[in-house]
Amino acid sequence: MKSRFLPLLMTFLVFSAMYLFAYSQFNSFGSMRIVGNLLRDNAFWGIAAIGMTFVIISGGIDLSVGSVIAFTGVFCALMIDRNGWDPLATFTLMLCIGTAFGALMGVVIHYFKIPAFIVTLSGLFLARGMSYVLSTESIRIEHPFYEQISDLVYVFPDRGRFTFAAAMFLIVLVVGIFLAHYTRFGRNVYALGGNPDAALLLGVPVARTTIGVYALNSFLATFAGIVLSLSKQSGDSTIAVGLELDVISAVVIGGTLLTGGAGYVIGTFIAVMTLGTIQTYLTLDGSLTPWWIKIVTGFLLFAFVGLQRLLGSGWGIFGVKDSSANVPPERQPGIQSS
Amino acid sequence: MVMQGQDKTPLLEVRGLTKTFPSTVALAGVDFTLHRGDVHVLVGENGAGKSTLIKVITGVYQKDAGSIVLDGKSINPQSPKHAQDLGISTVYQEVNLIPTLSVAENIFLGRQPMRFGMIDMKTANRRAKQLLLDFGVDIDVTRNLSAYSVAIQQIVAVVRGVDLSAKVLILDEPTSSLDRPEVEMLFSVIQSLKQRGIGIILITHFLDQVYEIGDRITVLRNGHKVGEHQLSELSRVQLITEMLGKELSHENGVGKAKSNQVFANPFLSVKGFARRGEVEPFNLDIQPGEIVGLAGLLGSGRTEVAHLIFGIEQNDGGDAYVNGQPVKLSSPRKAIQQGFGLCPEDRKVEGIFAELSVRENIILALQAKMGWFNTLSRSKQDALADEMIKALSIATSSADKPIKELSGGNQQKVILARWLISNPDLLILDEPTRGIDVGAHAEIVQIIKKLAQQGKAMLIISSELAEVVDYSDRVVIMRDRKKVGELEGEDINETTIMKAIAAH
Known part of the structure; x- marks a missing residue:
């Protein structure tokens, strides 16, 4: 067991503890019905969280995902329902627009050296504003394709339902893991987050990787918007406000280092399922308001950031600041020797 | 192969x-x-x-x-x-x-x-x-x-x-x-x-x-x-003469006249001061009114010595005494309380606040020493700034000019002024004349000598051997992070310094 897996282990332990607790209270947590629902209900933001994992590993941040999801929903509803476009053609076009949007933010971040926080904050306003411009009211989508997709369900013996959305979530998860660990793009993302200056000198294509990361994230946010559109069968410009913050929380609770360079896609998945489990538990319990999920998320976030700090600075196991963990402070660059 | x-x-x-x-x-x-x-x-x-x-x-x-x-x-x-x-x-x-x-x-x-x-x-x-x-x-x-x-x-x-x-x-x-x-x-x-x-x-x-x-x-x-x-x-001596661009004179040269000052007890005395991986243990005494030059090649540990004394880096061995009393120099704040001042080597990075005016740059250290609640009145600030601009002949059209618009030599004088108004007993200057023009160079050397005459203890790091020889009462020689020698009075000339650097 390598120490760099420690945050991932923590994430998994938290999930197990939550799930076992929920199971002890409600036996239905042992059924495929709950598992199927967990995957279905959390699919759309889980997909976005997987994209965000790459962004944060690269040392960046993307605040625009909630808005992109909303825009996607409104755009699809408008095109398919009002303009009679073919859903698949609409999705393809929307994915292209989303990817280009992300790539553009990446270009601005890289070439104009503007902090990702600011660039994607403008992306947030831009995409949200655009979706209001398209429609201020919720548009219902009625199309045979949408009916077909919602009928596309595998039913478990205990009547648990494995839906299309759940399948998409798992596919994105597998592709995400592959991308992160078995491709040069993925390793370059880690390198970029670990030490951007060194990455440049080591020959990492920094521009291409940065732009690629934001393009990938917006692609997945758009895809998440499509998955949400399919399950809601509507488009609504007020949806997913502030979702980016939930997504970022899940990435951090999943053990990804906020400063970049380290993290796991699977960790994000487990964190999404953890938060989903708490949500489901609160719904089933009924005595507590569902807003408790926010409080729990807050606590978990705090605990994980604290853990990262501890690992990064004190124990020298994990993090970016690690060149300093081994090197006594006097050897840090910055104070010039005479 | x-x-x-x-x-x-x-x-x-x-x-x-x-x-x-x-x-x-x-x-x-x-x-x-x-x-x-x-x-x-x-x-x-x-x-x-x-x-x-x-x-x-x-x-x-x-x-x-x-x-x-x-x-x-x-x-x-x-x-x-x-x-x-x-x-x-x-x-x-x-x-x-x-x-x-x-x-x-x-x-x-x-x-x-x-x-x-x-x-x-x-x-x-x-x-x-x-x-x-x-x-x-x-x-x-x-x-x-x-x-x-x-x-x-x-x-x-x-x-x-x-x-x-x-x-x-x-x-x-x-x-x-x-x-x-x-x-x-x-x-x-x-x-x-x-x-x-x-x-x-x-x-x-x-x-x-x-x-x-x-x-x-x-x-x-x-x-x-x-x-x-x-x-x-x-040979090592040949190498060093080439690096520093000085000729070794065969007769040992005329040393400077022994300064006729009689030194009282040292203002600062450090014994066995050291930091692992940075500087090996060294002893150093500085008297009031004495100028101690710190010579050595780039990377020999000169700046590290200054940083240790000023508390930027903490010593992990040895003791320090100010006026005979043991003190802990664990942070620049403590060092300033003991009456130390430091003008760092890289004034652009460590010394000046580029956007602030000449006056603000001068007042800064004094204000920090007084505490933020005991503020200096504007008229007092102006008076102090004007006095310093005159005393050091800082060439600026106004005390309110941003310091970044001044020449390197004048920026250096502003930093000096900053420490002078808080009236330190020991002033450490790290490469005070680097990157400034010839005229300003001579002026700074004059200021250094004048300050010593006023009774300040001075520790000065410089790569300019001629300059070190000119103003130093004593020269401490560093090599490979070690103090390897000390020259005094008549023994100080460029040749003896280079030989001391080369000796092994």
């Missing part, structure tokens, strides 16, 4: 290399020749042009004139990546690898072995392990790079460079943060690189190491090549 240094065609041949920047000529027709299997040391003081030369060879800068021939072919590197592809790799002092990736991933980043379209980490790990074993380093390559010491990290960087089929390996101050056993480990790696016929350019400030590992040496000064030697035929 073992090639020896005797191979007649050079591996890398630089001819007439010239590089000009808007304000300076960084390299003026420099020649440099590297043979296979040689360790060629490149030395020079600040502004000599070493780093410009390296940056041109590695494609960071483009040359203005001259030629670079690698292995018989003329090359013109456009970027570090391009230089790397041509076979020139560089290992920097601050390791340029990714701390959060494994050792093996660092070695193979960007060129990972692929299998079925996927990165094949098994093969990468196996090959990384083998590459390191070839240099006698046996470590777990799947652990994060950050789990290892700087020496191992540098060796990993070397291994990566060499595996990229390097013909020329540039080591830029690789040993400056290493312990002795780590230096030996790195040197044994360098030895096996020589065996493979790789040409090594080594930049280092450590004279002992120059002689320990180097075959040839090129000395640069002010953008010119001033000498190239076989190290076995070059």
Whole structure:
């Protein structure tokens, strides 16, 4: 067991503890019905969280995902329902627009050296504003394709339902893991987050990787918007406000280092399922308001950031600041020797 | 395929290399020749042009004139990546690898072995392990790079460079943060690189190491090549005179007249002051009204001594006494409370607040000393600033001008003024005359002498030997992070200082 897996282990332990607790209270947590629902209900933001994992590993941040999801929903509803476009053609076009949007933010971040926080904050306003411009009211989508997709369900013996959305979530998860660990793009993302200056000198294509990361994230946010559109069968410009913050929380609770360079896609998945489990538990319990999920998320976030700090600075196991963990402070660059 | 240094065609041949920047000529027709299997040391003081030369060879800068021939072919590197592809790799002092990736991933980043379209980490790990074993380093390559010491990290960087089929390996101050056993480990790696016929350019400030590992040496000064030697035929004194650009006079020269001051008890006295890896234990006394010069080559530990005394770095051995009372110099704040002041070496980075006015820059330290609630009235501020501008003849149209608009010499005077108004008993100046014009230079020297006459204890670091000789009552000589000597009164002249630096 390598120490760099420690945050991932923590994430998994938290999930197990939550799930076992929920199971002890409600036996239905042992059924495929709950598992199927967990995957279905959390699919759309889980997909976005997987994209965000790459962004944060690269040392960046993307605040625009909630808005992109909303825009996607409104755009699809408008095109398919009002303009009679073919859903698949609409999705393809929307994915292209989303990817280009992300790539553009990446270009601005890289070439104009503007902090990702600011660039994607403008992306947030831009995409949200655009979706209001398209429609201020919720548009219902009625199309045979949408009916077909919602009928596309595998039913478990205990009547648990494995839906299309759940399948998409798992596919994105597998592709995400592959991308992160078995491709040069993925390793370059880690390198970029670990030490951007060194990455440049080591020959990492920094521009291409940065732009690629934001393009990938917006692609997945758009895809998440499509998955949400399919399950809601509507488009609504007020949806997913502030979702980016939930997504970022899940990435951090999943053990990804906020400063970049380290993290796991699977960790994000487990964190999404953890938060989903708490949500489901609160719904089933009924005595507590569902807003408790926010409080729990807050606590978990705090605990994980604290853990990262501890690992990064004190124990020298994990993090970016690690060149300093081994090197006594006097050897840090910055104070010039005479 | 073992090639020896005797191979007649050079591996890398630089001819007439010239590089000009808007304000300076960084390299003026420099020649440099590297043979296979040689360790060629490149030395020079600040502004000599070493780093410009390296940056041109590695494609960071483009040359203005001259030629670079690698292995018989003329090359013109456009970027570090391009230089790397041509076979020139560089290992920097601050390791340029990714701390959060494994050792093996660092070695193979960007060129990972692929299998079925996927990165094949098994093969990468196996090959990384083998590459390191070839240099006698046996470590777990799947652990994060950050789990290892700087020496191992540098060796990993070397291994990566060499595996990229390097013909020329540039080591830029690789040993400056290493312990002795780590230096030996790195040197044994360098030895096996020589065996493979790789040409090594080594930049280092450590004279002992120059002689320990180097075959040839090129000395640069002010953008010119001033000498190239076989190290076995070059004495240390010769080397230092070349680096500093001074002639050794045979008769020991006329020393300065012994200052007729009678020194009272020392204001500051440190005994066995040290910090591991930075400065070896040293003793130093400074009397009120005395100017102590701190001489030595770049990297000899002068600035570190100043930082230890001013509490920027904490000593891990020894004691300090102010006026005979033991004190702890654990932070600049404590040092300031003891009546110390420090003008740092790099005034642009550490000294000035560029956007603030001359007046604000002058008032700053005094205000900090008084506390933020006990504010100076504006009229008091103006009076103080005006007084200082006059006393130090700072050339500024108004006290409200942003300091960044002043010349280097005048900025330096403002920093001096900042400390002077808080009336320190000990003033430490690190390279007070660097990068300022001749006129201002003379003025600063005058101010230094005047301050000593007023009874301030002065500790001054300078690379300008003539200047050190001019104002010092006593000169402390540093070499390789050690105090190696002290000269006083009549014994102080350029020759004695250089001899003391070279002695071993």
